[in-house]
Amino acid sequence: MHPEDDLSRVLGQMLDNDGQSAVLSPVKVPSVATEVADRLMTAVAVGEYLPGERLPGERELATILGVSRATVREAIGRLQAVGIVEIRRGRTGGAYVRASWTEATASAVRRTLVPRWAELEQLFDLYGLVEGMVAATAAQRRTGSDLSAIRMGLDAYASATTLRDEQLADRAFHAAVVAATRNPKIRALSQEVLTRVSLGFPVEPYGEDDRESYQRALAEHRQMYAAIADGDAELARDIATRHFTITSEIMRTMLERSLSSAPDS
Template sequence: MDSKVDAVVDRLLTAIDVGEYLPGSKLPAERDLAAVLGVSRSTVREAIGRLAEEGLVSTRRGRGGGSFVTGRTGRAAHEATGRTLDHRWHEIVELVDTASRLQETVVRAAAERRTSADVVELEERLEQFRRADTGMPRQEADRALHAAICDAAHLPRLSELLARLESRISTGAPQHVWGEPEDQPEMEARALSDHEQIVALIRSGRAEQAGVLARRHALIDLDLLAQARRRRRAASRQGNGRA
């Protein structure tokens, strides 16, 4: 067995399991995943092949093709998630904390530098998030709204720095962790409330308040990952108890 391939399989299983990639989502191109994970394209290709053998992804050829998530995962993915989150937990906590501080800076800048056209765009993106169906449509609308906030800051290098940092947290960045199905309704309601307040604060130029809320909002990812980690640990203890 190739340990590098095994590690990439675990990362991708975890990403699917915690909702970085929801059913129907397209995985990033092999070259992009290879760059994020620090492995070769052949390693990524073999890992995706294993997921395809398990029926977790399907590969389509031609224009618009790629590897797509076919459904939620089972016991093997839950075990991979437990291993991955335990192994990376201290790193993830530090990365999310750092990203939340950068997000605060970006949103403060947006409140200070937004134009009237930026405000119109933010309002439109917020409405799209509000109207989107739960799951992948809402996740995509969330990505678009966050991109509009970065655009309103008019600091592209800072936005690029944030994007690079987020890619170390999630292989699906700039899309955010969306959680397990049972967590999504509460999380989406929380995200909508935060989004409405952040857009209102940016529109009115209240930079400090907008930044504080944005930093808190950025911690949703960590909350969802912590919930997944607790569940996997509890399941592992129950399994050991039955052994």
């Protein structure tokens, strides 16, 4: 057995040792539609889905959250009612994000993040460790084609002119790094931890259009690429572990924003 396979097994056991995660478990609350709507509003607030982007369809969301399509439909209706999404008809129809934050968002973020925060802090730590291992393994195993793919993602990120382009390029860059490990178990582990960090949605939080954060991410992408290209596993690990604190910072910023908007704040 490869060491990475054993690590994947052990970490999988760690993730599940308390039973189903509160972040990923099927929704079980008195008002399921409220919980689903809150989780979707929080996902939009932290930038998992950006303005102008189409949310996953009813069937996909029902599978992700472990609820019925009728519940998803009711939750989407609530997002529409508060102005977070608009419903478009036709061939490319669906629920499209209109705004990342409305008057209804703060309470939804509080209800979603506050009860989960202790577990999320542990997951943020684990996420950084896993992605550090991913980058280190990529540095040891990358091929010329892997480096070309990583470089393509880096160049796309550097030349992005919209937040959506940045997000897509960021995903492409990190997907290429994961692919360079040449181990499907590592890829699955990375995706599993990301999904748990991201409230059950398999996409990275991206935050608001912040030039300072973008410049930091771009610099770290360049550093990570250079370390992987040089085969410097330890440097790649250190850069990636630091880089993935961006996710926890985005989530923490949204939590703090929601708390500052509380009626008694």
